[in-house]
Amino acid sequence: MLHSTVQVSDFSLNTMPSMLNHPFNRMKKVKNIILLIGDGMGFSYTTGLRYFNHDSRLGLMKPTLFDHYFVGTQSTYSLDAKSNITDSAAAGTALATGYKTYNGALGLNSEKQAVPSILEYAKFRGKSTGLVGTSQINHATLAAFATHHESRENYHEIADDYLDERINGEHKIDVMLGGGTSYFSRNDRNLVEEFRKSGFGYAANSIELLADRNEKLLGLFAPIELPKHLDRYATTVPSLSQMTKAAIKRLQQNQDGFFLLVEGSQIDWAGHDNDIVGAMSELKDFESAFHVAIQFALDRDDTIVIATADHSTGGMSIDRNDNYKWDPAVIRSIKSTPAVIAADLHKTKELSRITRHMHLSLHQEDWKTIQTTLEMEVGDTKQALINIINHYSSTGWTTKGHTGEDVPIYAYGLNKHKFSGRMENSDIAKLLFEMID
Known part of the structure; x- marks a missing residue:
């Protein structure tokens, strides 16, 4: 298994994905970037949320929070010889690095060469960085922004990378919140204790998260993935919005700004199960996290907030069997x-x-x-x-796998117009690289 590390010297014009010939080539420099990825969140999910929020059988449906910030769409396909439908690793890599790649790859291009991610570049430029998700934090989408592996299944090695790899002598990631205790506290290595010795705070539940005052923080709230939002106890497992708020509170202390990735990981998992209850639960949790990000960016002229998906999952349909009545x-x-x-x-x-x-x-x-x-x-x-x-x-589904349609882009703040229209998923990363510069 290939395990490649991007060195500081790799941050050059030769490895940066270029958009110099792209029409979106003039923009203002940003200080803070908040990227939210609703894993598996296609248009049917966000449309379903509008129905879900609508209490009355009559009258116009009120827009969701997402509706207010819709700007465009992006294509999700991977560069895989065996499949033209992406997995989360390939899509995450495209969104993180600006390079489309094969399914299963983390931070590698289609030639299996390690390429820098926007998180790594932000750290290289002196910014603070954070990963927040409802899966284990070493899962595919999150890991694509911070590691370089041939296989997304290298969970222990990915967790090790989060501690071991440095940029300019500093830890690559400053705040990590989500699930995954079983990968960080193992028989062969106790990464939790090593993080503590490296100056990180540690939180294992919501109360400890609120009480912690450390600028750098590792928070692990479940052995693997977090319970679905509908099933969580507030005192033990924080919501995605609470974790997002805790991350921003710490990262914004850096005068050079920050990059934060927030993943609503289990929208996808509910889609794989064709579980509409879980899907709406996780989508509401993700919408609340988006609200936290928007509230931070309001009245600022130095921050961009983008929410999108890596792909859609399940082929969710708002109706089935010609009922014409989703309930x-x-x-x-x-x-x-x-x-x-x-x-x-x-x-x-x-x-x-x-x-x-x-x-x-x-x-x-x-x-x-x-x-x-x-x-x-x-x-x-x-x-x-x-x-x-x-x-x-009356909820319909066509598959228990991923689907290949385009997915939405929502944006607010500095340079938001650069994400309008249709683009490739890899274009999002290319734009973010140039916004940092």
């Missing part, structure tokens, strides 16, 4: 994700406990279906619940 009230009536409901039912074997999680009148055959799955695996019960909720809400 988000069904989704709002469910207070836990299907995974949590299924786990509870298998633990207790009490079918009646479903009413603690779902305020939904089910048909008798639905009760029988769920009862039958209690003799099977938890995953079977979870899938049965997903199928039932999709039926009652």
